[in-house]
Amino acid sequence: MTWTPGCPPREEAYFRHALRPLARPAEDAIAAVRDALRDSVHAHLQSEVPLGAFLSSGIDSTAVVALARELRPGIRTYTVGFDDERYSEIEAATQTAAALGVGLTATLVHDDDVIAALPRIVWHLDDPIADPAIVPLWFLARTAARDVTVVLSGEGADELFAGYEIYREPAALAGVGRLPASLRRGLRAVSAVMPEGVRGKSFLDRATTPIEERYYGNARIFGPAEKARLMRAPAQPHTAVTAPLYTAAADLDDVATMQYVDLHTWLPGDILTKADRMSMAHSLELRVPFLDRAVYAAAASLPTSLKVARTTKYALREAMRGIVPDAVVDRRKLGFPTPTRVWLRGDVGAWAGDVFADAGVDHLLDLGHVQRLLAAHRRGDADHSRKIWTVLMFCLWYAQQTTPRPVPARP
Numbered sequence: 001m002t003w004t005p006g007c008p009p010r011e012e013a014y015f016r017h018a019l020r021p022l023a024r025p026a027e028d029a030i031a032a033v034r035d036a037l038r039d040s041v042h043a044h045l046q047s048e049v050p051l052g053a054f055l056s057s058g059i060d061s062t063a064v065v066a067l068a069r070e071l072r073p074g075i076r077t078y079t080v081g082f083d084d085e086r087y088s089e090i091e092a093a094t095q096t097a098a099a100l101g102v103g104l105t106a107t108l109v110h111d112d113d114v115i116a117a118l119p120r121i122v123w124h125l126d127d128p129i130a131d132p133a134i135v136p137l138w139f140l141a142r143t144a145a146r147d148v149t150v151v152l153s154g155e156g157a158d159e160l161f162a163g164y165e166i167y168r169e170p171a172a173l174a175g176v177g178r179l180p181a182s183l184r185r186g187l188r189a190v191s192a193v194m195p196e197g198v199r200g201k202s203f204l205d206r207a208t209t210p211i212e213e214r215y216y217g218n219a220r221i222f223g224p225a226e227k228a229r230l231m232r233a234p235a236q237p238h239t240a241v242t243a244p245l246y247t248a249a250a251d252l253d254d255v256a257t258m259q260y261v262d263l264h265t266w267l268p269g270d271i272l273t274k275a276d277r278m279s280m281a282h283s284l285e286l287r288v289p290f291l292d293r294a295v296y297a298a299a300a301s302l303p304t305s306l307k308v309a310r311t312t313k314y315a316l317r318e319a320m321r322g323i324v325p326d327a328v329v330d331r332r333k334l335g336f337p338t339p340t341r342v343w344l345r346g347d348v349g350a351w352a353g354d355v356f357a358d359a360g361v362d363h364l365l366d367l368g369h370v371q372r373l374l375a376a377h378r379r380g381d382a383d384h385s386r387k388i389w390t391v392l393m394f395c396l397w398y399a400q401q402t403t404p405r406p407v408p409a410r411p
Contacts, residue, residue, distance in 0.1 A: 017263050019256040021303035029306055032298045033161075034319035040292035041067040041152065049149035052076035054140060055104060057092030058333055059317055059324065060154030060163070062100075064289055066324045068152060069102055078144040078151070080107045080136040087339040092331070099325045107143045109136060111347050119396055124281035128397035130390040131219070131270050132338035137278040145282035155275050156290035159267045160299035161316040162255060162307035163333055164218055169206070170254035171308065176207035184208045211254050212246040213239065217266045221390050230391075232364055241265065255304045341377075341385040349378050352392045359395035360402070367391075 002010045022029070041064055045051065053065045055077040068075050077097055081088030090106045097104035114135055121138050122128070144151050158164055176184065184207075191204035206214050216238035227235040242261055249260040272288070279286035289295070299315075306315040317329045344352060353374055356367045370391050377384040 017260060017300070019252060019260060019300045022301040026306060029298075029302055030315050030319045032301070033295075033315050034323075036292070036294040036298040037063065037289065037316075037319065038067050038070075040289040040295050042071055043292070044152055044287045044289045045071055047150050050076075050147060051150040051152070052078060052144055052148040053152040054144070054154070055079050055093050055097060055102075056154075057089040057096065057328070057331060058154070059313060059320060059328055059331070060157040060290070062096055062324045062328045063157075063316070063320045064152050064154050065096075065102060066100055066320070069100060073101070075102055076144075076147055077102050077104045078107070078140055079104060080109060080140040080143075082109050082136075082339050083111075084339045084342050087337045087342070089337070096325060096328055105143060105147070107139050109139050111343055113139065114343060114348055115351050119400070121278070121281075122393065122396040123400055125274070125277050125397070127273070128394050129270060129274055130221070130393040131274055132340045132386075132389055134274045134278060135338055137274060138281070141279045141282045141284050141286075145284040148284075150285045150287060151279070152287050152289060153275060154290060155271050155288045156267065157313065157316060158333070159259060159262045159271070160290060160296060161302070161313040162259060162304075163313040163316075164262075165312060165333070166215075166218065167255050167258055167312060168308050170211075170258075173203075173207040176204075211257060212242065215258055215261065216242050217262055219266070219270070221386050226387075230366055230369055232366070253304055255308060340389045341383055344374070344385050344388055345378050345380070349374060349388075352388060355392060355395050355399075359399060361395055361398050364398075365391065365394075367395075 002012075004010075045068055051072070053061065053068055053075055055061050055065050056079060065075065065077055077093075079090055079093035079097075081090035081093075085091070088108075090108070094104055094106065117138060118135070121134055125134070141151075176187065179187075187204050188208035191201050191208065194201040194204075222230060224235070224237075242265070245261050245264050246257065249257045252260060275286055275288070302315050308314065311317065311330075312333060321329050343349065353371060356370055356374070359367060361367065370388065373384040374388050376382050377388060
């Protein structure tokens with residue numbers, strides 16, 4: 001902001017995202033990614049205090065560790081997992097650490113740990129964030145902070161290099177998008193009368209809806225009808241937030257447009273916020289080499305064909321081939337998966353019911369409806385875990401930020 005006496009303040013952005021593909025051979029574009037990321041990781045290793053790195057089962061953190069060990073062969077790495085092996089990355093991370101020749105410290109999180117830690121986690125967040133990955137990140141940072149003061153992490157790679165599976169959606173919907181408008185309207189009418197849950201309904205809904213109406217990021221928890229059922233006051237439509245972004249991205253293809261939206265919303269509002277607050281809660285400095293300006297420039301110049309080809313993050317994977325194990329290069333994204341579905345059918349679910357009963361937010365939300373969702377989830381009738389978890393995080397935050405209320409003890 002610039003202010004001159006006698007004039008109104010003038011505001012301007014100091015940086016604007018520019019996702020513009022460059023016409024060059026694929027091998028040159030991939031080499032540019034590799035060189036920029038290597039330089040960034042090496043620069044982020046400068047430290048006068050103990051330094052380590054987070055390591056999951058995926059390409060992002062593995063790339064950072066593999067490049068870091070070029071200068072620091074003995075770098076310490078940290079991972080986290082759960083009792084339920086379907087959601088635990090400890091085994092895969094252990095194999096990766098062994099292949100790279102680095103030490104690994106693994107932390108196992110139990111249901112009791114979640115109940116004990118969640119109110120404290122919410123307190124450190126300041127703002128309500130319902131991403132379940134906050135939980136493993138809290139325990140990961142706590143363990144790392146016992147040994148090191150600085151950690152490197154892989155945040156930013158998914159947004160820059162198109163790592164989310166939903167970025168492959170435009171290609172899947174392209175066939176319907178090429179149909180005449182009248183036929184698309186007919187398909188949308190068919191989808192409107194199809195019962196919820198019927199196979200193909202969601203595909204038709206999304207294929208016949210313009211991208212600016214259907215896409216607003218990764219976290220789509222409650223649909224319009226569900227929000228109307230849950231909330232006491234009318235909900236703000238997502239377009240109130242995303243419309244200016246779609247205007248600015250009007251000349252981009254659909255994949256780059258989705259990235260543009262996420263770079264302005266999901267990345268700063270979720271990914272970086274939770275990483276910053278969960279690490280700083282343990283006085284741990286977290287560094288993100290993927291968000292270096294040169295790495296950004298290399299990613300922003302990639303054509304869609306090098307982002308979502310046979311897999312997600314194609315250019316990044318190929319840039320790291322030969323540097324990280326092939327098993328990691330070709331592994332699908334997991335990203336510290338969290339067993340909220342399992343937790344909410346056990347002791348965490350019973351505890352959540354007590355939180356809802358004493359949350360003091362009935363003037364804002366229909367918690368009777370939420371309790372019914374919880375009961376159906378615990379019976380195994382449906383998977384409502386993301387919806388229940390979202391309301392749980394809000395209730396914990398609200399209780400702390402308004403009139404302090406005691407959080408129910410574990411059952």
